[in-house]
Amino acid sequence: xxxxxxxxxxxxxxxxxxxxxxxxxxxxxxxxxxxxxxxxxxxxxxxxxxxxxxxxxxxxxxxxxxxxxxxxxxxxxxxxxxxxxxxxxxxxxxxxxxxxxxxxxxxxxxxxxxxxxxxxxxxxxxxxxxxxxxxxxxxxxxxxxxxxxxxxxxxxxxxxxxxxxxxxxxxxxxxxxxxxxxxxxxxxxxxxxxxxxxxxxxxxxxxxxxxxxxxxxxxxxxxxxxxxxxxxxxxxxxxxxxxxxxxxxxxxxxxxxxxxxxxxxxxxxxxxxxxxxxxxxxxxxxxxxxxxxxxxxxxxxxxxxxxxxxxxxxxxxxxxxxxxxxxxxxxxxxxxxxxxxxxxxxxxxxxxxxxxxxxxxxxxxxxxxxxxxxxxxxxx
Numbered sequence: 001x002x003x004x005x006x007x008x009x010x011x012x013x014x015x016x017x018x019x020x021x022x023x024x025x026x027x028x029x030x031x032x033x034x035x036x037x038x039x040x041x042x043x044x045x046x047x048x049x050x051x052x053x054x055x056x057x058x059x060x061x062x063x064x065x066x067x068x069x070x071x072x073x074x075x076x077x078x079x080x081x082x083x084x085x086x087x088x089x090x091x092x093x094x095x096x097x098x099x100x101x102x103x104x105x106x107x108x109x110x111x112x113x114x115x116x117x118x119x120x121x122x123x124x125x126x127x128x129x130x131x132x133x134x135x136x137x138x139x140x141x142x143x144x145x146x147x148x149x150x151x152x153x154x155x156x157x158x159x160x161x162x163x164x165x166x167x168x169x170x171x172x173x174x175x176x177x178x179x180x181x182x183x184x185x186x187x188x189x190x191x192x193x194x195x196x197x198x199x200x201x202x203x204x205x206x207x208x209x210x211x212x213x214x215x216x217x218x219x220x221x222x223x224x225x226x227x228x229x230x231x232x233x234x235x236x237x238x239x240x241x242x243x244x245x246x247x248x249x250x251x252x253x254x255x256x257x258x259x260x261x262x263x264x265x266x267x268x269x270x271x272x273x274x275x276x277x278x279x280x281x282x283x284x285x286x287x288x289x290x291x292x293x294x295x296x297x298x299x300x301x302x303x304x305x306x307x308x309x310x311x312x313x314x315x316x317x318x319x320x321x322x323x324x325x326x327x328x329x330x331x332x333x334x335x336x337x338x339x340x341x342x343x344x345x346x347x348x349x350x351x352x353x354x355x356x357x358x359x360x361x362x363x364x365x366x367x368x369x370x371x372x373x374x375x376x377x378x379x380x
Contacts (some may be wrong), residue, residue, distance in 0.1 A: 004297045010306035011319045013297035018183065029183065033310045037176055040253065050235075051251035054244065055088050057236040058168040066090040067168040068160055070097075070153060071113065071121070072280040073106030076172025078113050078269050079259045080248045084170060085117040086266065092118075093166065097156045098125035099149040099281070101339075105272035106280040112268030124156040132343045134204040139345055141198055142362065143294075143354035146287050148208075151195040155211045167239050174249025176311070183303065197362040255313060285333040293354045299326040 005014040008025035020028045040047075058066040069081045071094040084090045096102075096110060102125075114121050131148075138145040157169060196212035199205045235244050263269040272279055288300030305319035332347075340347055 007306070009316070010309045011302060011316060011323065012306050013295075013302070015295055015297040016183065029306070030310060033176075040176075044253070047251045051246075052088075053234075053236050054168060054239070054246065054251075055090060057239050059090065061167050061240070063167055064091070064164045065093040065120075065166045067170050068093045068095055068157060068166045069119070069170050070095055070157055070172075071110055072096065072172075073102070073109035073113075074172070074280045075256065075259055075263060075269065075271070076177070076248070078109060078172070078263045078267050079254075080170055080172040081113055081117060081119060082263055082267050083248065083252070085119050092120070093160060093164065094119045094121045095156050095160050096121065096123045097149075097153045098123065099152060100126055100128040100131050101282040103279055103282050105270065109267075109269050109279075112270075113263075116267045122156070122160055124152070126152065128342070130207050133202070134199070134208050135339075135343045136345055137199055137202045137204045139340075139343065139350055140353050143290060143350070143356075144287070146283075147194070147198075149281075151192065151211050154192070161243050167243055169243060169245040171245065171247050172249075174247035174251075174253070176249050176253055177307065194362050255311065283335050283339055286336045286339065289333055289336060290354050293351060299323050301326055 005021075006012065007019075007021065007027035007030055009030045010027065012019060012027050012029060014021070018028075022028075022031065055066070067084055067090050069077065069084055069092055071077045071081055073096075081092065081094055084092045094114065110121075134148050135145045138148040160166065161169060192212040196209075199208060199212075235246070238244060260269075260271065285300060288303075291303075292298055292300065299322075301319070301322050305314055305322055308314035309316055309319055336350075337347070339345075340350055
């Protein structure tokens with residue numbers, strides 16, 4: 001570990017293909033974060049006003065619901081639900097997707113949150129027996145079964161948005177806190193077209209082909225929203241014609257300790273997580289283990305710790321100590337062995353898929369180009 005070249009500010013290693021370092025040894029990811037967010041204090045009031053304009057526009061359309069909040073039971077989605085219902089008094093529909101591995105703490109948090117606020121709720125779930133073939137297909141063809149779950153989440157959102165003509169989707173996310181999604185090597189590909197290409201010709205197509213139904217609709221909505229950001233077109237203007245998908249933290253940001261205090265008090269939320277970051281999925285540590293197989297010199301904490309360092313919530317020394325501890329512990333997570341057994345996958349076959357898969361071959365060229373342009377020019 002001591003011989004590994006790392007960013008002098010965070011702990012990202014030089015083994016990432018997408019990383020570069022300046023003369024001070026600071027990585028390109030830290031510099032981009034600095035460029036995008038160091039001026040946050042100066043513009044935060046403006047961003048909050050932009051957010052409030054979005055909400056007022058959504059209310060003015062007088063639809064059955066003003067907004068939809070995807071609710072996983074984690075801290076961010078619970079906070080988003082609290083903001084929408086208790087602070088901004090929006091007519092809110094919460095939507096939950098259970099991939100068969102929704103954790104007990106997440107279920108408890110969802111139940112407590114819904115008791116504490118005025119929101120309707122739709123709960124989508126898949127049968128584990130049916131989903132086994134889907135997970136197996138993704139695990140062995142792409143090495144990443146999380147993309148199948150993400151498509152399920154997006155399908156449930158899209159279905160509700162279309163059914164109730166919901167103008168605004170508010171997610172407990174944002175570029176400032178999405179440590180992994182900004183890193184090319186580990187970006188999830190969860191579009192409907194990607195999903196359709198992976199399951200094409202497999203047993204999963206008959207059972208889950210509808211997840212890719214109307215496959216360009218949600219993707220068009222997201223791309224249109226990104227283009228609006230790049231061209232500085234108001235999302236309030238776009239909302240009348242196209243449902244808008246926004247990350248809450250791109251407009252309103254609070255450090256996790258402050259958020260935790262609020263949702264514990266107001267929503268009965270409890271942090272029972274033993275995973276890196278999330279408590280909603282029983283399998284959540286597995287994707288981080290997958291990354292360690294693909295990228296030399298990282299642990300399941302590397303990306304998360306680097307994000308916390310940039311936010312000022314962890315020191316570099318604390319992060320390096322965490323890396324050392326994790327390297328000494330080693331091994332694959334117990335959840336992986338259980339998952340592979342339940343879905344009839346051999347460990348050797350899974351590892352070969354992870355290390356040999358090239359996920360981008362399933363992504364349509366036009367979507368790849370649009371995604372690259374969007375992430376290149378988008379700021380907040």
